[in-house]
Amino acid sequence: MEVKDISKSYGKKEVLQNISFSAGKGECIGLLGGNGSGKSTFLSILAGVQRAGGGEFIHNGVNLLKNSAQRSAVVGYVPQSTPLLEELTAKDNLRLWYDPEDMQHQLKNGVLAMLGIDEFLKVPVRKMSGGMKKRLSIGCAVAHRPEILLLDEPSAALDLLCKERISNYLKEYKSFGGTVILATHDLQELPLCDRMYILKNGVLNPYEYDGDVHRLAGSL
Amino acid sequence: MSIKGKYLSLQLKRNIKLCPSILIVTVITMCALAIGVFLILTNTIGTDEGQKMKVGIVGDVTDSSLGVGLTAVKNIDSSRFSIELIEMERDDAIEAIETGEIHGFMDIPDDFIDGILKGRNYPATYVVKKGAMNFGSIITGEITGTVSDLVIKSQSSIYSMQNLARDHGMKKGLGKKTEQLNMSYINFVLNRGKIYDIETVGVADNLSLGAYYICAIILIMIMLWGISCYSIFTKKDMSLSKLLASRGIKPMHQVICEYISYFAITMLMVIFFAIVCTVVIENFEIAIAEIRGADMWDVMAFVIKMIPVVLMICALHMIIYEAVPNAVGAVLLQFIVSIGLGYLSGCFYPNYFFPDSIQNMAAWLPSGVGFSYLRKCISDADILRELISMFVYCIMFIFLAGVMRKYKTTGDN
Numbered sequence: 001m002e003v004k005d006i007s008k009s010y011g012k013k014e015v016l017q018n019i020s021f022s023a024g025k026g027e028c029i030g031l032l033g034g035n036g037s038g039k040s041t042f043l044s045i046l047a048g049v050q051r052a053g054g055g056e057f058i059h060n061g062v063n064l065l066k067n068s069a070q071r072s073a074v075v076g077y078v079p080q081s082t083p084l085l086e087e088l089t090a091k092d093n094l095r096l097w098y099d100p101e102d103m104q105h106q107l108k109n110g111v112l113a114m115l116g117i118d119e120f121l122k123v124p125v126r127k128m129s130g131g132m133k134k135r136l137s138i139g140c141a142v143a144h145r146p147e148i149l150l151l152d153e154p155s156a157a158l159d160l161l162c163k164e165r166i167s168n169y170l171k172e173y174k175s176f177g178g179t180v181i182l183a184t185h186d187l188q189e190l191p192l193c194d195r196m197y198i199l200k201n202g203v204l205n206p207y208e209y210d211g212d213v214h215r216l217a218g219s220l
Numbered sequence: 221m222s223i224k225g226k227y228l229s230l231q232l233k234r235n236i237k238l239c240p241s242i243l244i245v246t247v248i249t250m251c252a253l254a255i256g257v258f259l260i261l262t263n264t265i266g267t268d269e270g271q272k273m274k275v276g277i278v279g280d281v282t283d284s285s286l287g288v289g290l291t292a293v294k295n296i297d298s299s300r301f302s303i304e305l306i307e308m309e310r311d312d313a314i315e316a317i318e319t320g321e322i323h324g325f326m327d328i329p330d331d332f333i334d335g336i337l338k339g340r341n342y343p344a345t346y347v348v349k350k351g352a353m354n355f356g357s358i359i360t361g362e363i364t365g366t367v368s369d370l371v372i373k374s375q376s377s378i379y380s381m382q383n384l385a386r387d388h389g390m391k392k393g394l395g396k397k398t399e400q401l402n403m404s405y406i407n408f409v410l411n412r413g414k415i416y417d418i419e420t421v422g423v424a425d426n427l428s429l430g431a432y433y434i435c436a437i438i439l440i441m442i443m444l445w446g447i448s449c450y451s452i453f454t455k456k457d458m459s460l461s462k463l464l465a466s467r468g469i470k471p472m473h474q475v476i477c478e479y480i481s482y483f484a485i486t487m488l489m490v491i492f493f494a495i496v497c498t499v500v501i502e503n504f505e506i507a508i509a510e511i512r513g514a515d516m517w518d519v520m521a522f523v524i525k526m527i528p529v530v531l532m533i534c535a536l537h538m539i540i541y542e543a544v545p546n547a548v549g550a551v552l553l554q555f556i557v558s559i560g561l562g563y564l565s566g567c568f569y570p571n572y573f574f575p576d577s578i579q580n581m582a583a584w585l586p587s588g589v590g591f592s593y594l595r596k597c598i599s600d601a602d603i604l605r606e607l608i609s610m611f612v613y614c615i616m617f618i619f620l621a622g623v624m625r626k627y628k629t630t631g632d633n
Binding site (some may be wrong): 044047049050051068069072073075078079080081082083085088092093097137141176191 | 226227230231233234236457458460462463464465466467468552596629630
């Protein structure tokens, strides 16, 4: 996949300026940046929620920004908050995205089992912990087996065990050739990333993380 | 099944799960409204006695003929249903006027009857508070004027007849005969309610006042229903909308799915309350002619006719909750919009007293159109104008709700 010159403005404020990079199969791109730097806006543009001011998002030669059907099939998106129906159970929420047979299969041996969703299948979302909700959100987002997975701060406010579980799943996803674009603040997620970029003042710059947290904080 | 279909069915399931809490809030809202209406009615209208105009009678009422006349007015004349005469001292009467206890008082001068007998005029005076010559006082003045005129002229002739009889030596039993003449006068003249009929033309669309208010209550209840359903609409954030949008379910489609499921749950509730109403109609004596004797099928036929109104009001609720995402703000807005529109459209009081311009505008408001439609459904009048208007409103509200959802989901204009 390749992102070419994506830009976005809110009025006169330019939030994204000609963002460009490419990623191969099985690669994870880390997007770092301070609060309000435009990471979420960028991911929502790639997911087709927001319109870009300009640019292209190319996958297998198709500009996904202009082809919504193709984009829906190829891209999986996990927003920052949980995109779930609070009054319904995990199973009900999964029904929205999965066919019944596929859901059963995934719960036994597939992605849903890997995320541990079978443990709380009948629990209403409003009674779930943050970690459960996040795992369920990822489970919903990958129902159509997307080749590109966009994750907006997936580990925010989660406990270590849950982070570990999500991290293991992402490793598995990568190993099957999936491409991950990960917007994060979390240092624990950085080892997952094959390449990192810092988004600052609307401009995307490559960043090499050497374990120096102070240098990283100064760069944001 | 497509994701749109699945989203619709899940929204339905979600709404059904929320039903018990919605029902509880609805019952609480209804009870609060019922108590409010009851308090207003008992304080302002009160009983039949409370609706009467109270008029004081001051002065010399010792004469037996005048006493008979007053007793007749109090107990026989049809004016007794609208006017209550209270004998009192002048000072008490003035104080009663000041406190609003009576509308005014009739001051009957000394020798009022003697004057009549002697052909002299000692006029009775009707006293009201300065500046209080309102509609009620004018009517009271007219009625007391009529009564005194009747008394003076009729009793002048009765006592002239008595004098004439005495002059011709017919003294035997004269007092008794005069009394009989007085009683005949009371029976034939004062009891004048029988010489006319009052025919009441319906309040609107030839409906009785009861049926008019039944339509008003139905409309207000459907409008206030949006308050009970805040839990359906309140969203913590737009994440699900974003995820659905990323999978090709556009904001407009999301709104339509939610609208259909909301409409379905609203109709379920309408049917539930219709069943309750049917039980009430079938088991209690209902004074409203238009619904007296209605059975389950009649009520259900009316529920089916209500569908366009429910569709329009549900769309109105959608747009309010889309416009104001905050639950408290949305509930307040729902309340203000429901009460405001209901008031302008005559749901609380027939809106004749509004200027023509407001009446014309109110007739085209969603509530005005819906109210008129419900009334016409009962009176079997032509409903085409209302149907078209409600359809246009419905489309407009849904479209605007979709635009707002798109704006909130994407952040784009």
